[in-house]
Each structure stands twice: as C-alpha cells, then as structure tokens.
Amino acid sequence: MKKIPVLLMGCGGVGRHLLQHIVSCRSLHAKMGVHIRVIGVCDSKSLVAPMDVLKEELNDELLSEVCLIKSTGSALSKLGALGGYRVVHDSELSTETEEIAKLLGKSTGLAVVDCSASMETIEILMKAVDLGCCIVLANKKPVTSTLEHYDKLALHPRFIRHESTVGAGLPVIASLNRIISSGDPVHRIVGSLSVTLGYVMSELEDGKPLSQVVQAAKKLGYTEPDPRDDLGGMDVARKGLILARLLGKRIIMDSIKIESLYPEEMGPGLMSVDDFLHNGIVKLDQNIEERVKKASSKGCVLRYVCVIEGSSVQVGIREVSKDSPLGRLRGSDNIVEIYSRCYKEQPLVIQGAGAGNDTTAAGVLADIIDLQDLFH
Amino acid sequence: MKKIPVLLMGCGGVGRHLLQHIVSCRSLHAKMGVHIRVIGVCDSKSLVAPMDVLKEELNDELLSEVCLIKSTGSALSKLGALGGYRVVHDSELSTETEEIAKLLGKSTGLAVVDCSASMETIEILMKAVDLGCCIVLANKKPVTSTLEHYDKLALHPRFIRHESTVGAGLPVIASLNRIISSGDPVHRIVGSLSVTLGYVMSELEDGKPLSQVVQAAKKLGYTEPDPRDDLGGMDVARKGLILARLLGKRIIMDSIKIESLYPEEMGPGLMSVDDFLHNGIVKLDQNIEERVKKASSKGCVLRYVCVIEGSSVQVGIREVSKDSPLGRLRGSDNIVEIYSRCYKEQPLVIQGAGAGNDTTAAGVLADIIDLQDLFH
Numbered sequence: 215m216k217k218i219p220v221l222l223m224g225c226g227g228v229g230r231h232l233l234q235h236i237v238s239c240r241s242l243h244a245k246m247g248v249h250i251r252v253i254g255v256c257d258s259k260s261l262v263a264p265m266d267v268l269k270e271e272l273n274d275e276l277l278s279e280v281c282l283i284k285s286t287g288s289a290l291s292k293l294g295a296l297g298g299y300r301v302v303h304d305s306e307l308s309t310e311t312e313e314i315a316k317l318l319g320k321s322t323g324l325a326v327v328d329c330s331a332s333m334e335t336i337e338i339l340m341k342a343v344d345l346g347c348c349i350v351l352a353n354k355k356p357v358t359s360t361l362e363h364y365d366k367l368a369l370h371p372r373f374i375r376h377e378s379t380v381g382a383g384l385p386v387i388a389s390l391n392r393i394i395s396s397g398d399p400v401h402r403i404v405g406s407l408s409v410t411l412g413y414v415m416s417e418l419e420d421g422k423p424l425s426q427v428v429q430a431a432k433k434l435g436y437t438e439p440d441p442r443d444d445l446g447g448m449d450v451a452r453k454g455l456i457l458a459r460l461l462g463k464r465i466i467m468d469s470i471k472i473e474s475l476y477p478e479e480m481g482p483g484l485m486s487v488d489d490f491l492h493n494g495i496v497k498l499d500q501n502i503e504e505r506v507k508k509a510s511s512k513g514c515v516l517r518y519v520c521v522i523e524g525s526s527v528q529v530g531i532r533e534v535s536k537d538s539p540l541g542r543l544r545g546s547d548n549i550v551e552i553y554s555r556c557y558k559e560q561p562l563v564i565q566g567a568g569a570g571n572d573t574t575a576a577g578v579l580a581d582i583i584d585l586q587d588l589f590h
Numbered sequence: 591m592k593k594i595p596v597l598l599m600g601c602g603g604v605g606r607h608l609l610q611h612i613v614s615c616r617s618l619h620a621k622m623g624v625h626i627r628v629i630g631v632c633d634s635k636s637l638v639a640p641m642d643v644l645k646e647e648l649n650d651e652l653l654s655e656v657c658l659i660k661s662t663g664s665a666l667s668k669l670g671a672l673g674g675y676r677v678v679h680d681s682e683l684s685t686e687t688e689e690i691a692k693l694l695g696k697s698t699g700l701a702v703v704d705c706s707a708s709m710e711t712i713e714i715l716m717k718a719v720d721l722g723c724c725i726v727l728a729n730k731k732p733v734t735s736t737l738e739h740y741d742k743l744a745l746h747p748r749f750i751r752h753e754s755t756v757g758a759g760l761p762v763i764a765s766l767n768r769i770i771s772s773g774d775p776v777h778r779i780v781g782s783l784s785v786t787l788g789y790v791m792s793e794l795e796d797g798k799p800l801s802q803v804v805q806a807a808k809k810l811g812y813t814e815p816d817p818r819d820d821l822g823g824m825d826v827a828r829k830g831l832i833l834a835r836l837l838g839k840r841i842i843m844d845s846i847k848i849e850s851l852y853p854e855e856m857g858p859g860l861m862s863v864d865d866f867l868h869n870g871i872v873k874l875d876q877n878i879e880e881r882v883k884k885a886s887s888k889g890c891v892l893r894y895v896c897v898i899e900g901s902s903v904q905v906g907i908r909e910v911s912k913d914s915p916l917g918r919l920r921g922s923d924n925i926v927e928i929y930s931r932c933y934k935e936q937p938l939v940i941q942g943a944g945a946g947n948d949t950t951a952a953g954v955l956a957d958i959i960d961l962q963d964l965f966h
Contacts, residue, residue: 239773562942587963
C-alpha cells in the first residue's frame with residue numbers, strides 16, 4: 215500500500231469537503247493501492263496533529279469530528295478531547311507546521327494541501343518546497359503572487375498541482391499540461407471562468423437590466439457577499455494569470471487589463487454594498503443594455519471572459535457568436551476553449567460545473583492521488 | 591535528467607508522427623528535465639535497435655530516417671546503412687523484443703508503446719507487463735480483447751496509459767481517471783466518438799439522403815476504404831468498451847448491443863464496396879430520412895453515440911436535443927458527456943478534434959511524459 219502523507223491547511227468549505235471525501239474513499243483508494251495519511255489539519259489559528267507524525271495519523275473518527283466542528287463555523291481549537299493527538303495554537307502554528315514538513319518532507323514525502331483563501335500560506339508553502347514536499351492548492355493566491363514566489367513554488371513542476379484553482383474540479387490544468395508536454399503549441403485560450411459572471415451575462419440576453427440580474431444573483435447565493443468582488447473581474451484575472459503562467463508567460467497581476475463592470479466611484483471604499491445595489495448599479499443598466507443590443511444585431515451575445523493570447527491576458531466583456539460553445543453557455547457552467555496546432559479551427563472545449571465545494575474538493579483529491587508515484 | 595526508455599511498436603501513421611514529435615520536442619523536454627530514449631522501433635516485420643540497449647539509443651538522425659522511410663509506405667527493413675544499430679527480422683522480432691524488455695524492464699524501466707492497429711501485439715504486451723514495463727497504447731485492440739487480457743494489462747493501473755484509444759488526443763481518459771480517483775461516481779457517459787459518423791449524422795440534418803452523405807464522406811477521405819467499417823459501429827463500440835472498463839465494468843465486446851447502419855445482407859462478405867455504395871446504401875435512405883424527420887418534429891437530431899449506463903454499453907442512433915452540446919456537434923469533432931455526482935444536471939463536456947495522426951500521436955506523447963515519475 216502506497217502511503218501519501220497529507221498536511222491540510224484550511225478546513226472550512228473546500229477543506230472540510232476534502233476530508234469528507236478522503237474518509238469516504240478509503241475502500242476505493244485501498245483497491246487502488248493508495249492510502250492518504252492525514253498527519254495534520256490547520257485552520258488559521260490552530261494545528262491538530264498526531265503525537266508522532268512519523269508513525270501515526272489522524273484517524274477517521276477525528277477527521278469526521280473536525281468536519282462536524284467546521285461545518286458549524288467553529289474554530290479547530292474547539293475540538294473536544296478524543297485523545298491521541300495534539301493541538302497547537304497561534305505563534306506555535308507555523309513553527310510546528312515547518313517542523314512536520316522537515317520531519318516528513320524528505321523521509322516519506324509530504325503533500326502540503328492549501329484549501330484556504332489566505333495570502334498568508336505562501337511562507338510555509340515556500341519552506342515546504344525547500345524541504346522536499348509536494349504542494350497541492352485550491353487557493354489561487356500563492357500561484358498569482360509575485361513571479362519570485364511562483365518560480366519557487368513551481369521549481370519542481372511535478373511536485374505542484376493546482377487543478378482546483380481554475381474551474382473548480384474541471385480538468386483544465388491537467389488537460390493543458392498534457393497539451394504542453396506533447397509539444398503542441400497553445401495559441402489562444404478563451405475562458406468563461408466565473409459562475410457569477412456566466413450567470414449574469416446569460417441572463418442579460420433576455421433583455422433584463424443588469425441591476426435586476428445582479429440583485430437576483432445575490433438572492434440566489436451566486437455572488438460574494440459584496441457582488442463587486444465578482445463584478446470587478448479580479449477573480450477571473452487570477453484564473454487567467456494561472457493559465458498564462460502554465461504556458462510559460464512571465465506575467466504578473468498588475469499587467470492584466472481588467473474591465474470592471476462598475477466604475478471606480480462605485481468602489482467598495484466609496485459606496486456601501488446596499489447603496490451600490492440600490493442606487494449605484496442602476497446607473498450602469500443603460501450602457502450594458504445598449505451593448506447587449508449591439509451584439510445581438512450581429513448575431514452575438516456578451517460574455518465576460520479571459521483571453522490569453524501572445525504575451526497578454528485580457529479580462530472583460532467580449533462579443534461572441536450566439537452559436538459558439540461560449541455563446542451557448544448557461545447556468546453555473548464554466549467553459550474553456552483551447553486553440554493550438556492540434557486544435558486549430560475548432561478548439562478543445564472543456565465545460566462543466568465551475569464552482570461548489572464538493573466539486574472543488576474532488577479536484578484537490580484527484581491531484582493528491584495523482585502524486586502517488588512520487589511517494590515511496 | 592530523467593530518462594524514459596521507449597520501445598515503439600508500429601511506426602506507420604501515428605507511430606511515425608510520434609517519432610517526429612519526440613525529435614522536435616527535445617529542447618522542450620530537456621527544460622522539463624526529461625529525455626525520451628528511443629531504444630527500439632518495430633514495424634510488423636522488423637526491429638531496429640542500438641547495439642547495446644542499456645547504454646545507447648537510436649539517435650535523432652536515425653529516427654528521422656525511419657520517419658522518412660515509413661512516410662513513403664516502405665518497410666523498416668529498407669533502412670539504409672547509417673551504422674551503429676542492428677535490424678532483426680521476422681522470427682527473431684518477438685524474441686529480441688522480449689529480450690530488450692527483460693534487460694530494461696526492471697533495471698531502468700521501459701515504456702512499450704503500441705501505435706499499431708494489430709491484434710498481434712497482445713502477446714508481447716503481456717510479457718512486458720510481467721517484466722515490469724509500462725504500456726502506452728494508441729492501439730485499441732489489446733484493451734478491448736478478453737477480460738483475462740485486460741486484467742493482465744491493467745494489473746498495475748499506473749503502468750498503463752491509453753488516452754489515444756478514445757477521441758484521439760482528447761483528454762477523455764485522463765479526465766475520467768481523475769473523476770474516478772476522487773470518488774465521484776460516474777452514472778452515465780454519452781459520447782459521439784466517430785469522426786465519420788459525427789459527420790454523417792450532422793449532414794443528415796440538412797435533409798440529404800444517407801447514400802449521398804456517405805459517398806461524399808468517402809470522397810473527402812473521412813471514411814475507411816470500406817465505409818462499412820465505420821457504419822457498422824464496431825469502432826465506436828471498442829471505444830465505449832474502453833471507457834466502461836475504466837469504470838470497472840466487467841464487459842466484453844460480444845455483450846455490447848451495436849446498431850449497424852447497414853443490414854447483414856449488405857455485409858462485406860456478401861456485397862462488394864462498389865455494389866454497396868451504388869446499389870446497397872440507397873435502399874437505406876428512406877428509413878433514415880423518416881427517422882430524421884421524426885426526430886426533427888420533436889426538436890431533436892440523430893446522433894450515433896455510445897451510451898454507458900449501469901452495466902450496459904449501447905451503441906447506435908439516438909435522438910438528442912438540437913440544443914444540447916451533442917446536438918450541436920459539427921465537423922470532425924468528437925464529444926463526450928460525463929454525468930456524475932459532481933456533474934449531475936449539466937455534464938462535464940469534453941469536445942474537440944477526434945482524429946488525425948498528429949493529434950493522436952500528441953496524446954501518446956503526453957502519456958509517455960506522464961509516466962516520468964515511475965522512472966529512475
């Protein structure tokens with residue numbers, strides 16, 4: 215049985231689902247000859263680990279307990295006394311995590327899995343790379359940080375996996391890596407990579423005003439608490455940057471041209487969420503309506519996409535043919551079109567659910583299992 | 591630099607393109623820290639290998655020479671005297687191949703790559719598995735043979751890759767393996783996996799008679815020399831079987847219900863190709879035309895698909911909604927829809943060019959590179 219030791223950072227939404235998947239896949243993975251040995255779980259304040267990470271693991275009973283606690287929104291520090299493990303807090307958290315990476319990284323191998331949404335995991339991830347660990351990310355921030363950070367994380371390309379940073383569990387990065395390693399040059403990638411903006415853009419086609427569509431999306435739970443976090447395009451830009459860097463492009467966030475759906479004067483610092491939703495956004499309706507009509511007269515619809523081509527990544531509204539896969543996109547699907555030598559006139563298209571903790575965690579788990587040949 | 595020794599069986603269309611890709615990717619792969627060491631190339635009659643497979647490899651000059659010879663349709667045995675290698679023929683072919691697998695399999699690892707379309711490679715592949723080699727297939731036949739053969743080939747699932755047996759280079763199997771390893775249960779797969787039948791079915795929508803569409807497809811070079819090899823559905827059934835077996839279903843070819851587009855009395859044994867194309871197929875026009883019309887009245891079009899669901903694989907014509915990804919399929923694209931827990935109402939869709947030696951060979955090369963962590 216091949217053992218993959220895992221240290222999980224972030225056990226809220228995606229991380230919690232990952233733990234559930236790991237526990238429920240025990241017999242499946244045993245049949246595959248693999249065992250995921252969870253030797254540590256962290257939230258932002260605490261780390262839970264067995265007494266001896268070399269010999270022991272967190273058992274499934276404890277992992278289920280962690281899931282239960284996190285599903286109520288509580289902190290790991292609330293973990294009751296099941297015994298057989300230790301909990302360290304605050305200042306000890308990072309030294310202890312590093313200690314574990316030191317102990318396991320080169321001896322048995324260790325996959326450090328980041329399911330947080332934090333900017334602050336980058337330091338421990340960089341140390342983990344130095345210590346010979348593998349890195350698995352659902353967190354987009356480490357791979358969209360500076361080029362120095364990126365180069366360090368991607369130093370050993372086989373040791374880093376981050377499928378779930380783009381399109382949830384959709385096999386976008388795995389597919390792109392296959393195209394790259396086969397020497398098929400990628401000319402262009404076009405993606406609708408935001409479930410929120412995918413919904414908003416397709417609803418606009420029916421002639422509804424932008425303000426009404428965004429308010430409905432918020433009610434349906436499709437948006438961030440502040441919908442401007444979606445409408446600003448930053449999340450799409452991060453995903454575009456990740457794909458562009460896979461293609462070897464030396465790009466940073468600041469060099470990406472992002473078309474925000476709201477103007478600066480309606481930004482979070484200047485206008486409350488309520489004010490934006492009730493007074494701000496209605497002022498944007500007319501302009502968008504005109505763009506929808508103009509596109510429609512050409513047989514097109516509007517889509518909010520990232521376009522990677524040459525040395526540039528652009529993020530914003532594009533007119534696309536009603537009859538293209540992108541133009542026909544509906545619901546909570548993401549879609550990615552990849553154009554290359556092999557996929558020249560007609561792109562390689564990957565489409566499916568682009569959000570959800572279950573799907574995102576499934577992508578992380580597939581990444582972990584795919585590391586198995588690197589472990590003893 | 592990680593070295594992946596490769597023994598290639600079959601250097602016609604796909605195999606020749608693979609050798610070209612390997613040579614043209616040298617600097618790309620060097621950057622990735624990988625070197626593909628070609629230590630043998632076979633066609634059905636001969637094997638070309640370096641004098642000492644442990645220390646030497648076939649150099650790029652020789653590989654280019656092999657490509658040149660095969661592109662003219664000649665046999666490997668016509669290889670001129672460039673020196674530094676040996677050529678063995680006929681009866682010695684299989685013993686020498688086995689000898690190489692013995693020498694390399696357990697010492698340095700060896701990827702035995704089957705780009706032939708032969709039923710006869712199965713014996714050497716089975717021996718190669720026993721000798722610790724990895725297996726990479728573009729050839730569908732070994733994995734659609736008996737369950738005994740299949741179980742042997744898939745004994746170590748990480749040691750066998752066969753992406754290019756379904757949908758050319760499309761990342762169908764890689765994606766499906768990710769879904770499987772993440773414990774996401776696949777309920778249903780629907781695929782249009784024949785470029786020929788994809789073309790034929792979409793052309794029928796415009797009201798053209800079947801006979802005319804098939805004759806046009808043959809002229810365009812979309813069909814096998816005998817178009818009944820496509821119209822019979824056997825090739826689609828093989829692909830369906832491969833996907834079903836990945837899902838763990840214990841299925842053999844004989845248990846697949848295949849709807850042939852021509853009746854038994856028009857089969858190859860009873861009617862010549864010419865007779866079929868000029869007198870036979872016209873008799874099928876009316877029935878198909880009626881089915882097209884009936885589907886159209888329900889907002890549907892006909893597609894020739896494989897459907898994997900429960901314990902069955904079915905292959906034949908289905909009515910699908912005009913507005914579904916399948917219904918909108920055009921040209922030489924294949925499409926696969928995967929329904930699972932994560933992709934429930936809306937499937938995961940993978941679409942793109944489903945044929946072509948270049949694309950198929952790119953898929954094989956990506957498979958080879960993906961084995962790298964198994965090699966020293």
